[in-house]
Amino acid sequence: MLTVGTVVLGVEDVPRAAAFWCAALNLVPRDVVDGDFAVLVPGTGHGTSIALGRSATPVQKHPRVHLDLYSEDPAADIEHLLGLGATRVADWDLYPADPDFTVLADTEGNRFCVIDKS
Structure with a gap:
């Protein structure tokens, strides 16, 4: 296995x-x-x-693989991550109408999502 x-x-x-x-x-x-x-x-x-x-290798705008971080309090966790140096990916063009996730980038530009599990 x-x-x-x-x-x-x-x-x-x-x-x-x-x-x-x-x-x-x-x-x-x-x-x-x-x-x-x-x-x-x-x-x-x-x-x-x-x-x-x-x-x-340059960062991909739409990476084929990324991390999903699950959060019960996404607003607080996103602020914490931003304080550590993450950035919001403002030009993310693949959001659905009512997203349950926010796309951020780490200090290297790698995209990851914070998923609202509440």
Whole structure:
């Protein structure tokens, strides 16, 4: 049986991205964060890990794969993420008429969604 072990994101600045995702999702570095690669694991020991690899590939406007972060209080969580350096993707042209999600970008421009689970 296969399971998802780690989600890998391409980034330009590994330490900056590591700081963002550690603060956003209560992750901790598995090893020393260097300029090329880092693995971030759940601080609680349970959950999905995120790996960050240095990449020169440009950010996609409509990425084929992205993270969905579930939230019971999306307004508060979005403000928290913005305070950590995320940005709103203002020109997202794929919103449905009544979206239950907000598209943000991390410090590297990678798109992700905050899903309203309330």
